[in-house]
Amino acid sequence: MPKAIIIGAGIAGIASAIRMAIKGHEVDVFEASSKPGGKLAEITMNGFRFDAGPSLFTMPQYVDELFKLAGKDPKNYFDYIKLKEVCRYFYEDGLRLTASSDLDKFAMEIAKKTASTTNEVERYLKKSKTIYEVTHRVFLERSLHKLKSYLHWDTLKSIFRFGQIDAFRTQASANKSFFKDERVAQLFNRYATYNGSDPYQAPATLNVIPHFEYHYGAFLPKNGMYGIIKALIKLAEELGVKFHYNQKVEEILYSDEHKPKIRGIKVNEKIYKSDAVISNLDIWFTYKRLLKNIPPPKKLLNQERSSSALIFYWGMDGNYSDLGLHNIFFTEDYQKEFNAIWKDKTISNDPTVYINISAKHVRGDAPSDSENWFVMINVPANNGQNWDLLIKEAKANIVEKISRILNRNIEKDIICEQILDPRSIESRTGSYQGSLYGNSSNNQFAAFLRHSNFSSKIAGLYFCGGSVHPGGGIPLALLSAKIIDQDFKFNT
Ligand code: FAD
Structure with a gap:
């Protein structure tokens, strides 16, 4: 039976594995980390559980589609709710808006x-x-x-x-x-x-x-975002996909002939043969680390990267009734904030703060009378900034801002903390410069300047995930796997 190897168990890698297995192929996934999910990870501390990466689930039909293709009922694997309230917005002048999924209600609130x-x-x-x-x-x-x-x-x-x-x-x-x-x-x-x-x-x-968000809706898996990964891994394993964790791929192997063909991969100096390879690794590192002798497409790879994020995971003592699942605290000067990120490659002293509290719906995510706060601001991709200093300043500004707007000293409620920044996003998920979504979409040609989902140089080599076409975010990463599936061929 022809064999496909997937490099990386991010959501697009897992979706690709499922699609290949449904086609009846033998599939092996090699993942550098000890767990699947990539950016879609979870962390636990002191009785709190946090979704470490994505917190907003849109277009769940692209996940459901994988179960249906396999002839299974998605509801037997995971369940999700459609949110009635999409987000709460807080402004510096005291305005508060609640975005309802009911559009008439939302429009009335604005009016x-x-x-x-x-x-x-x-x-x-x-x-x-x-x-x-x-x-x-x-x-x-x-x-x-x-x-x-x-x-x-x-x-x-x-x-x-x-x-x-x-x-x-x-x-x-x-x-x-x-x-x-x-x-x-x-x-x-x-x-x-x-x-x-x-x-x-x-x-x-x-x-x-x-x-x-407003037509299809905003959703939340009943056991949190990581529930998506758990469900997909279960499906993939049932379909016979083999996952190999703590296996960092070192090289993609191909034949040395006029029209090269995929031969397999190398991990820890060991060769694993295959007839196709799908790389879920950031396209930058796929070229720089795994395809050393293939000239990289410089124009595509040198595009401006998307922004990154600085996230504080705070276990909070107490409940905050002013807050919902998704909350935004806007900066007073949005353009200044984006100039800081994109022109000065730094963090504004009044950043827009996003707070996600999954425990508002998933009660087991925090001990009683406490909440799990995922506190995120947008920051530039890593260019060697003094992150330790920037993080210290950002934390002070965030604490001051939220305390002022909620009229409550939030700092005394923080009982435990972990931090993720562009450096650790890069080291944990292999995302170049810690960018969250591959290349930025800051110009009108961005869609055409993402790498394709297949190699024009090596037969049987494909690319999926947020750094290639059609782009980043869970729905698009899933679509990259679907596009590969449409035209997939082994190395013939
Ligand atoms: P990735 O998640 O990038 O995974 C790649 C995998 O490859 C990793 O598991 C990595 O360990 C593995 N790997 C790397 N190198 C190797 C190697 N050499 N050998 C083997 N394996 C290797 N999206 C949304 O839709 N909604 C959101 O709310 C949202 N918020 C986000 C918030 C944060 C903080 C972050 C970080 C991301 C967010 N995103 C959000 C984006 C979303 O998480 C990503 O677009 C998506 O998860 C990318 O998936 P991927 O398939 O490209 O793989």
Whole structure:
């Protein structure tokens, strides 16, 4: 039986393994770490459990699809709820907005508390839907690197509608024209950060992202985000996939001939033969470490990386009724914050703070009368900044900001802490410079400047995950595996 090897058990690596196993192939996954999941990890401390990476689950249908393809009922593996409340927003001037999944309610909340109207919200979300309709088949669900993708009738229809995707102005300038109240524009500008970009540079096409959250919904697995990985691993193992942990792949092996073919991989000096290799490792390191003799595509690899994150995992004594599952505390000056990240490669002294508290829904995630706070700010990718100093300053600014807005001294409630920063994101997950989403989408050609999902030089070599087409985030990482599946061939 022909054999496929997957390098890395991130979500796209696991999804690729499942898809290969469903095709009836023998599949082995080699993972450098002792556990699967990559960025989608969990940590525990002092009776608290934290999802270490992603906290927002959108487009669950892409996970469900894997179970259905295998002829299984996803509900027998994991369960998730659709959130009634999407997010709570806190502003420095005292404004508080609650985004409901009920769009009329959300629009009414905005109209009641700001200078914007329900009409503005409706017009904006209608535009978001249009961008999704035009882009999803072309940019998300097919390879951009195969001629046949452009010959589909629906691709051609989309190409005729390209004028509607708002690619020639920035997201921030588009949102300024949509909303009279700049705080509402700020709320929607934040969606650029969902793929690690800057709303003041990224094209308004990124206004597609709210469509995922407001049309399809925001979800939470009943046992937390890591539940997605546990469920997928169970499915993969049932399908016969073999996982090898603590096995850091050192080299991808291919034949030495005019049109090279995949031969296998090398781990700890041992050779494992295979007829196809799918690398889930960041494309930068795939070239720099595993494909040493293949000239790297410099233009693609040298694109600006997406932003990274600084996260404090705090076990908190007490309950905070003002807070929900997802909470945003906005900076007073959003442009200044993004200039700090993108131009000065540092952290602003008033960063926007995101607090996720999974214990609001998953009670077992924190001991009674306490909460598990995942406190995150966006920061630049690692370029050798003095992170120890930046982290110390950021923590003081965050504590001061949240305490002031909630009118409660939060520092005294912190009973335990762990920290993740761009350096540790890179060392733990192999993400170059600790970026969360591969390349940034700060220019309108970004979609075309991601690496393809297959190698044009080595037969049987494929690439999946957040650093290649169609991009970062759980839904797109899952789609990268789906795109490979559409055209997969062994090394013939
Ligand atoms: P990765 O998770 O990058 O995993 C790659 C795997 O390869 C790792 O397990 C690594 O150990 C392994 N590996 C590396 N080198 C080797 C080697 N040489 N040999 C073998 N194995 C190797 N997305 C969302 O959708 N919603 C969110 O709310 C969200 N928030 C995020 C918050 C944070 C803090 C982070 C870090 C990410 C967030 N993301 C979010 C992004 C999302 O986590 C990623 O896009 C997605 O998980 C990437 O998956 P991947 O398949 O590319 O693999």
